[in-house]
Amino acid sequence: MKILKFGGTSVGSAQSISTLVQLVKEQQQRGEPVALVCSALSGVTNTLLQLVTEAAAGKEFGTGLKTIEDRHFELVKELLEVKHQNIALLGLRLYFNELEEILAGIKALGEASPRTSDRLVAYGELCSNYTVAHVLRQHGVNAVFADARQLIKTDSNYGRVTVDEARTYELVRAYFSQLSGAIPVITGFIASDHQGNTTTLGRGGSDYTAALVGAAVGADEVQIWTDVDGFMTADPRLVKKAFPLKQLSYNEAIELSYFGAKVVHPPTMLPAIARKIPIVVKNTFNPSFAGTAIGAQSSVNGSLVKGITSIPAVSLLTVQGGGMVGYKGFSGRLFSALAQVGVNVILITQASSEHSITLAVSPKDAPVARKALEAEFRYELLAGKLSPPSVEEGYSVMAVVGENMKQAIGLSGKLFSALGRSGVNVSAIAQGSSELNISVVVSSEDISKALNSVHDALFLSPLKTLNVYCCGTGNIGATLLRQLEQHQEHLQASRHLKVNLVGVCNSRSMLWNRDGISLKDWQDELVEHGEQASLERFLEQAVSLNLPNSVFIDNTGSADVAGTYRQLFKQSFSVVTCNKIRNCGTFSDYYKDKQAVRKYGVDYLFETNVGAGLPIIKTLHDLLISGDQVLKIEAILSGTISYIFNEYKGDRTFAEVVREAQQKGFTEPDPRDDLSGLDFARKMLILARETGLPVELQDVQIEPILPESCIAAPTVEAFYQELEKSEPYFSRLKEEATATGKALRYIGSLEEGKVKVELVMAGPQHPFYSLSGSDNIISFTTDRYRLNPMVIKGPGAGAEVTAAGVLADLVRVAAH
Ligand SMILES: NC(=O)c1ccc[n+]([C@@H]2O[C@H](COP(=O)([O-])OP(=O)(O)OC[C@H]3O[C@@H](n4cnc5c(N)ncnc54)[C@H](O)[C@@H]3O)[C@@H](O)[C@H]2O)c1
Ligand SMILES: N[C@@H](CCO)C(=O)O
Numbered sequence: 001m002k003i004l005k006f007g008g009t010s011v012g013s014a015q016s017i018s019t020l021v022q023l024v025k026e027q028q029q030r031g032e033p034v035a036l037v038c039s040a041l042s043g044v045t046n047t048l049l050q051l052v053t054e055a056a057a058g059k060e061f062g063t064g065l066k067t068i069e070d071r072h073f074e075l076v077k078e079l080l081e082v083k084h085q086n087i088a089l090l091g092l093r094l095y096f097n098e099l100e101e102i103l104a105g106i107k108a109l110g111e112a113s114p115r116t117s118d119r120l121v122a123y124g125e126l127c128s129n130y131t132v133a134h135v136l137r138q139h140g141v142n143a144v145f146a147d148a149r150q151l152i153k154t155d156s157n158y159g160r161v162t163v164d165e166a167r168t169y170e171l172v173r174a175y176f177s178q179l180s181g182a183i184p185v186i187t188g189f190i191a192s193d194h195q196g197n198t199t200t201l202g203r204g205g206s207d208y209t210a211a212l213v214g215a216a217v218g219a220d221e222v223q224i225w226t227d228v229d230g231f232m233t234a235d236p237r238l239v240k241k242a243f244p245l246k247q248l249s250y251n252e253a254i255e256l257s258y259f260g261a262k263v264v265h266p267p268t269m270l271p272a273i274a275r276k277i278p279i280v281v282k283n284t285f286n287p288s289f290a291g292t293a294i295g296a297q298s299s300v301n302g303s304l305v306k307g308i309t310s311i312p313a314v315s316l317l318t319v320q321g322g323g324m325v326g327y328k329g330f331s332g333r334l335f336s337a338l339a340q341v342g343v344n345v346i347l348i349t350q351a352s353s354e355h356s357i358t359l360a361v362s363p364k365d366a367p368v369a370r371k372a373l374e375a376e377f378r379y380e381l382l383a384g385k386l387s388p389p390s391v392e393e394g395y396s397v398m399a400v401v402g403e404n405m406k407q408a409i410g411l412s413g414k415l416f417s418a419l420g421r422s423g424v425n426v427s428a429i430a431q432g433s434s435e436l437n438i439s440v441v442v443s444s445e446d447i448s449k450a451l452n453s454v455h456d457a458l459f460l461s462p463l464k465t466l467n468v469y470c471c472g473t474g475n476i477g478a479t480l481l482r483q484l485e486q487h488q489e490h491l492q493a494s495r496h497l498k499v500n501l502v503g504v505c506n507s508r509s510m511l512w513n514r515d516g517i518s519l520k521d522w523q524d525e526l527v528e529h530g531e532q533a534s535l536e537r538f539l540e541q542a543v544s545l546n547l548p549n550s551v552f553i554d555n556t557g558s559a560d561v562a563g564t565y566r567q568l569f570k571q572s573f574s575v576v577t578c579n580k581i582r583n584c585g586t587f588s589d590y591y592k593d594k595q596a597v598r599k600y601g602v603d604y605l606f607e608t609n610v611g612a613g614l615p616i617i618k619t620l621h622d623l624l625i626s627g628d629q630v631l632k633i634e635a636i637l638s639g640t641i642s643y644i645f646n647e648y649k650g651d652r653t654f655a656e657v658v659r660e661a662q663q664k665g666f667t668e669p670d671p672r673d674d675l676s677g678l679d680f681a682r683k684m685l686i687l688a689r690e691t692g693l694p695v696e697l698q699d700v701q702i703e704p705i706l707p708e709s710c711i712a713a714p715t716v717e718a719f720y721q722e723l724e725k726s727e728p729y730f731s732r733l734k735e736e737a738t739a740t741g742k743a744l745r746y747i748g749s750l751e752e753g754k755v756k757v758e759l760v761m762a763g764p765q766h767p768f769y770s771l772s773g774s775d776n777i778i779s780f781t782t783d784r785y786r787l788n789p790m791v792i793k794g795p796g797a798g799a800e801v802t803a804a805g806v807l808a809d810l811v812r813v814a815a816h
């Protein structure tokens with residue numbers, strides 16, 4: 001025997017009732033005996049309670065009553081053939097006449113006792129089950145309407161009844177024994193006391209009915225048909241990636257529900273749980289979906305953590321003072337003082353120094369709780385043994401629940417490092433000794449971030465999300481977004497990584513969408529919905545969205561943008577950038593940035609600052625981490641100058657070749673930064689600093705290759721004109737080199753603390769002689785690579801290789 005319980009939405013429309021009929025027929029075809037328990041149509045119980053209040057206040061109730069009546073009549077007309085309608089409508093009309101009489105009585109008396117109110121709301125279930133039974137019969141199911149007031153017996157404590165289980169089981173068994181194959185359609189929620197007065201079973205009452213009936217007849221299963229796919233790993237309104245759970249233990253279901261997962265109300269399921277009857281939660285609107293099976297065992301496979309839930313608002317009440325240390329009976333007094341004023345304690349933590357106890361309570365209870373403690377400990381307070389109890393508001397509790405967590409070493413480490421990486425401060429922690437639940441108290445502002453980052457960290461397989469803000473959409477920025485779009489499937493499949501583009505900004509406009517801006521159509525979206533750019537507001541918005549795993553990507557060359565990193569680190573943002581300006585500021589700022597990165601546990605990755613996508617900074621770090629000593633670095637790190645020297649062969653002017661380099665995307669936004677040697681010097685400075693040298697940009701010796709007039713030109717266009725004028729100077733340089741069989745090379749070096757960039761005429765023996773295109777080359781002479789230096793060579797400029805380097809850094813952030 002299976003008990004099928006249908007909630008309000010499952011009987012709330014003609015369509016859902018048709019599904020119900022279909023389900024019952026399928027069970028019948030399988031030869032499976034069933035009994036149904038139905039709630040009132042969705043919303044009806046509330047409306048009835050409202051009518052009671054209004055009638056008691058002497059207000060008119062006719063319209064409200066008519067609305068409910070019409071809903072039932074329409075269902076009958078939609079679901080039953082005309083010849084069957086009259087009899088059903090007649091029965092319903094009788095119920096509504098009674099309802100009207102009771103309401104009129106309430107109105108005349110000007111009050112409604114809980115007993116009257118119970119009697120009245122009972123019509124919700126009477127009408128819905130009566131209708132469902134008729135519809136089933138018309139579809140050839142031998143259904144009988146069963147008024148649970150004849151079956152379920154309670155005391156007369158209206159509003160908080162206790163069920164007389166022994167008598168109830170007797171009555172239910174007797175009723176089932178005479179059904180001879182008929183399928184009972186039993187009113188949920190309602191019962192009666194021993195005098196026969198109607199009573200109701202409170203919150204989750206229909207689940208309770210189903211559990212009682214199931215327990216009485218020793219059912220094989222109780223199915224709870226509702227409007228969601230089952231118990232979820234988290235509240236899907238708060239955690240987008242929440243997914244339905246296949247299997248839960250009774251304990252896990254109870255624990256999850258305590259913290260607000262409202263799929264079933266487990267206390268009502270206790271009669272079934274006590275008899276180890278499996279409970280299955282199913283979705284009427286997605287009936288083929290397996291739903292959640294709740295049984296004695298937790299699932300052995302899959303995630304150890306079953307769910308993450310939260311209580312949105314709690315207050316923290318702290319009692320502290322030396323008077324508590326070693327004082328037996330202190331907590332006893334504390335808790336009984338709170339119990340006496342009816343305060344429910346949600347969570348308790350006590351430091352083992354016994355110096356303080358912190359309690360989480362509902363904010364509405366906090367003032368009462370504080371008063372009660374002040375009264376209870378007035379002498380200790382007077383004597384200064386305790387400080388006055390303090391109340392702090394604005395907190396939330398997040399609870400991680402799972403029966404198998406107790407075997408999982410390292411789980412809480414994962415949990416807390418996820419919180420730490422997202423910059424969530426934990427104010428209190430409690431772990432039940434059952435280890436079924438670990439609860440943490442965090443500031444309410446951070447609860448969504450906490451839930452999402454912990455969900456990402458603790459559930460296997462589902463995607464990890466990086467929330468990305470992209471500043472700069474020029475040559476590199478646009479290429480990066482295109483690469484992300486092209487590779488997003490690969491990233492999801494191979495790295496379980498989803499890049500959620502939350503914000504885009506350039507010097508003209510900006511746009512946000514916390515659910516993600518399309519990686520394909522970001523340009524159109526920016527044009528259509530973008531606002532005028534303001535770096536300040538862009539950052540404000542990024543911070544106020546407070547999303548976990550936030551990464552800021554700087555693809556500009558702007559000092560203003562670069563100046564915001566430290567503030568971002570403080571807000572738990574990681575930064576990935578190809579902009580080298582920040583690392584080339586004062587050494588003091590460079591150093592403080594590194595400290596901030598460490599302090600806030602974020603990532604700051606800038607591989608593309610030197611040699612674009614070539615693994616230069618990473619290699620240098622690897623050498624240093626492994627204890628090697630850098631003796632000398634020699635390098636060509638200007639892709640632009642490399643290209644120009646390689647392509648300037650006499651068929652085009654120097655200026656033409658520079659233009660070509662700019663068109664190919666090798667140059668800085670202003671090509672003079674390359675040709676002045678400044679960009680190269682910056683890269684050498686970064687390398688020197690990364691080896692640990694406290695150098696400033698002025699310390700880098702630059703041998704200029706541009707005539708002064710070119711550098712002084714007021715605009716880029718004027719600069720090109722000056723370059724044309726300087727053609728004789730460049731061709732002389734080139735001829736000088738070719739005449740001696742050498743090549744022009746602009747080479748940087750770092751040795752014994754000195755950093756230089758100089759023009760060299762390199763002969764064929766020189767290791768940097770044969771270089772083509774925009775290639776960079778770098779050689780590290782170290783303790784270990786003393787005779788044969790380590791060399792890295794390849795394209796060191798260009799949008800594709802640079803954007804790919806930025807993308808690789810982004811993936812590295814996710815990997816941490
Ligand atoms: N070109 C390369 O090969 C290469 C290699 C490595 C690193 N880089 C670095 O990449 C960066 C970008 O180069 P690019 O060629 O893409 O430049 P670009 O001029 O094509 O694009 C710069 C982008 O930054 C935006 N921007 C500028 N100031 C801004 C501000 N204050 N606020 C918001 N947005 C702003 C611009 O609107 C534009 O979208 C530079 O720092 C450069 O050094 C380039
Ligand atoms: N403009 C730079 C790009 C790499 O930062 C170059 O030419 O090397």
Ligand code: NA
Nearest residue numbers: 607610612614
């Ligand atoms: Na690099």
